[in-house]
Amino acid sequence: MAKHDTSRLASLSPFELKDELIKLAGSVSNRLMLNAGRGNPNFLATIPRHGFWQLGQFAMIESERSFSYLPEGVGGFPRRAGIEERFDLYARVHKDVPGVKFLTGAVSYVRDQLGLDGGDFLYEMCEGILACNYPVPDRMLRLSEKIVKQYIRKEMIGAHPFLGDFDLYAVEGGTAAMTYLFNSLKVNHLLNPGDTIALGMPIFTPYIEIPELAEYHLTEVSIDADPAGGWQYPKKELDKLRDPKVKAFFLVNPSNPPSVKMSDESLKYIASIVEERPDLILLTDDVYGTFADNFVSLFAMCPKNTLLVYSYSKYFGATGWRLGVIATHKSNLFDEQLANLPKNIQKDLNKRYSSITTEPEKLPFIDRVVADSRTVALNHTAGLSTPQQVQMVLFSLFSLMDSADHYKQTMKRLIRSRKAALYRGMGVAPEAVDENVVDYYTLLDVEQMSREVGADFVKWLLESIQPHELLFRLAEEAGVVLLPGGGFGTRHPSGRVSLANLNEEDYVKIGRSVRKLRDEYLARYQESGGKTQKPKKK
Incomplete structure (x- = not known):
């Protein structure tokens, strides 16, 4: 014993x-x-990692073309002019090296399928992998966001009808996304101490523990999945969301630890509740969605009400890379609620963000999350490190190019x-x-x-x-x-x-x-x- x-x-x-x-x-x-x-998985995606290292080799060659008259050990920024042609030459010379074929296909996919400029893409990737510049834009590198959006559309939305566009914020994995979102929801008075939130149970433990901390002091209501019903949420449990005192519903989908995705019936039922309760905040953490068959996120069903958290850590075996994104629809509930806050609170928030914009009242919620992640005053240094963003892009392209899955x-x-x-x-x-x-x-x-x-x-x-x-x-x-x-x-x-x-x-x-x-x-x-x-x- x-x-x-x-x-x-x-x-x-x-x-x-x-x-x-x-x-x-x-x-x-x-x-x-x-x-x-x-x-932590004991498997990992090798092809996009090979691509990362070979891209690094090419980027170093590009860097060493500058300041070549100086002693060895000094390089400069890559040059945009002619970079695509120089990469084609590099790829032909190194065509048998693991990762080069993938990179060649990635450039072609970005240019021919996504309609982006191949040279601009290579320049952003080279500058990013060299980490020789601050992340600009701070939310996410320009072309990187466009590419990762396509990955999120494929894996989180699929064939489900989706109107409008969405923004991404590249973050240090799903746990950073949680930390930033809880903080900004509180700072911007979208969730206040004493407010009630609902948790889809069982759930990743920090979602239970964080709201109970003194700085948040939120009241929790459990939406209990039924083990006898395949770990789905019964309608009587989801009906708790109809109570107007419930400000938000946080869930992990597929669930952790039962590892069950929400049924189509439950997704539709929540969408019907949101029609009655357009003020309900939804936060869905969909890190395991890429392991599911025909996955559809709650973000696809209720995009204007939903904060989407996605991490690359498990699917690509990349827990050490700390790669994740936060997604919000461009037309969303959070910006609407900010605009409807009491005037005195709006005045205080305008003062908070006045150092980073001349129109703080128009600053979208997702950009406030970025600023809050660096205590506003350090907003100019915000953003996920650029090599991390490059690996995220290569993971995304690896999935997008694998049309047969x-x-x-x-x-x-x-x-x-x-x-x-x-x-x-x-x-x-x-x-x-x-x-x-x-x-x-x-x-x-x-x-x-x-x-x-x-x-x-x-x-x-x-x-x-x-x-x-x-x-x-x-x-x-x-x-x-x-x-x-x-x-x-x-x-x-x-x-x-x-x-x-x-x-x-x-x-x-x-x-x-x-x-x-x-x-x-x-x-x-x-x-x-x-x-x-x-x-x-x-």
Whole structure:
């Protein structure tokens, strides 16, 4: 049995609790630790990375053409004139080097499919990868935004009808997007202390924790997904959004940790609620949308009400790059609400932004987010680093040029085969196929692990174990690290298994460890005659 009073750790974030579990899992020498906790993928997109390095080589050649009369080690800005012709020559000479063919195709795609100037594109990419200039415009480099927009249209909107245009702000991943948005919503009085927001539960833990901080002090209402209903939001839960005191609805779609995309029916139902409540702010974090089949974001359904957060971290295996975007429709609710704030608040906000524009009252919300990210006074240094933006563009072009979605289909097969391996190790039949299940994560809860044993055993187990006891025993006895589902707002003791960061055989081993632990509790249950044993207090 575990020797730990896990109740004292109940208040910890699952990501902090993970560190305690890792210590236990690594406490036995010569034992392989299987860490399926944090969702860092062990796969990554290689072609756009090869392209990045080869672009860097070409950019260095371009830089060294300037100041060549000076001693070695000094370069200058690339020159726009003739850059496309010089790149064609470079590509012919290095045609067999990995990444060059991709770059050649990227220039052609940008020029022939997107209608942009190939030379301008190459100049922006070279200057960006050299990082020799500030990010200008600060929200996002000019052509980079146009290209990433096409990627967002493909992956987040798809074939869904979408009127108008939208703006992007390139940020340091999805977590930076959350930080910036929470701050600007507060600073601009779109959300005020004491306001009520709704959270689509379960959800990425920081969405639960941030609103509770003293500087925000928001009241949270849960919109609970139903595990028995495929982790979809029942209409009676979504109907909570009809209450006018609910100012905003924040969700992760596909969800984290159930890893289920919102059904078409639910998307349409939310859109119908927004028709009745045009003042409702929506924030959708769609980082896992690229793993789903036929994904449509809430941003596509309710563009004027929605803040879209998207990160490149998981799909391209780029957590270390910190790449993400915030998107807002050019005609949006947030700018309308800013214009309707009380005059005294507008006056204070105009003063806040007066150092960066002569017409602060016309400053769009997304540009306020940019300014607020650098405390306004440092707005002139705002913007994601230009090499990061270049890699983001190359990732986007890689997806756009892959018209048959070969990479996407490979990623889907990879994580779904790992889920099958997990269940195989547990000796449990896989769940029925659900078109909305994405499988980046899977939740193993007590009922799921024990469904073939019966409801009485499940009830006994829930009443007999301390919070997190199963997770601590898995870590200590088997070297297996899972995150607690309860920290994401699930209802019963469970473990979140990332299906992205281990190899297939590892998931078989995790499944066997889970099965062994479950069988031990089952034996105790049978020995006790099915009587509940309350955990002893320590």
